């Protein structure tokens with residue numbers, strides 16, 4: 524019998540690190556796995572290792588050969604003059620996404636995990652699969668962008684299309700627009716991309732407008748729900764529920780791939796959305812429900828952005844797994860019961876955290892300052908919701 528859920532993780536994904544000062548920090552994966560183990564929601568036996576799962580050929584389903592060659596070369600040859608020219612050509616010279624030694628292997632390991640997660644679900648070995656190191660949604664076929672070198676989500680989706688012919692709904696809840704995935708499938712009617720994010724007027728990558736709807740046969744299989752800066756929980760969740768439920772009912776996917784960037788939290792240093800842990804408890808609950816309603820449970824969840832690595836990411840990413848596995852803790856939280864974080868986890872990590880760690884799974888209403896323009900923001904988001912679903 525298929526197990527309910529598989530957790531895919533390889534320590535090699537921690538080699539995906541741009542430097543000590545860079546906000547994309549693989550320590551957040553360690554913090555999350557450690558938290559899940561501490562609450563007895565994850566054992567070493569449950570963790571599957573996807574090492575060398577993906578052949579390099581799979582990368583060329585999405586990425587251009589000259590780009591792959593450049594990434595490999597820059598992974599090994601990090602100091603020559605040639606490398607800086609090459610890096611500039613392929614988006615690997617920026618402060619955001621600088622090349623580093625071992626970059627190709629680390630990024631390939633992440634792609635392996637997402638493809639392995641897709642296979643686990645598509646073969647029926649598990650209903651759900653979770654790969655927290657994945658979700659590098661900004662990478663383009665021919666260049667790196669926004670901390671992303673290889674687009675593991677796009678490769679996994681291409682692989683699903685090629686190997687199983689299934690219709691894929693990609694759902695991206697990162698605060699940044701899921702641009703890389705959107706553009707790869709912009710003309711594909713069998714891959715529907717949905718992204719909810721802070722409007723590109725104020726935030727990287729500056730795209731994800733409501734009028735981006737796909738081209739050619741793919742027209743109508745691309746949805747964007749841009750949100751006003753300082754959007755809070757209730758308006759975020761209303762925007763998500765109102766639009767996503769219409770999209771999935773219209774598209775009728777065979778499988779859901781979700782990206783769980785958790786950078787829409789008020790504590791996140793890189794964005795201006797003002798949500799709490801409430802949305803990170805509800806997002807997986809909604810996706811879990813929709814997967815059982817529409818796709819026979821087939822659901823692949825990936826990580827993504829998240830730059831408050833101590834206070835936000837471990838709780839948010841753990842909630843995806845707790846919800847996916849129907850863990851009692853997720854059920855208690857859903858009922859509004861107060862749930863404390865384990866003391867041992869808190870004491871292990873508190874000295875490393877630049878901020879005082881929260882003591883509970885959910886934020887208290889007093890933890891996050893309410894926004895003064897709430898009504899105006901809610902109304903603007905509501906008007907946008909209507910535009911997103913007007914053709915459905």
Ligand SMILES: [Zn+2]
Pocket residue numbers: 697698699784786827828829
């Ligand atoms: Zn992000």
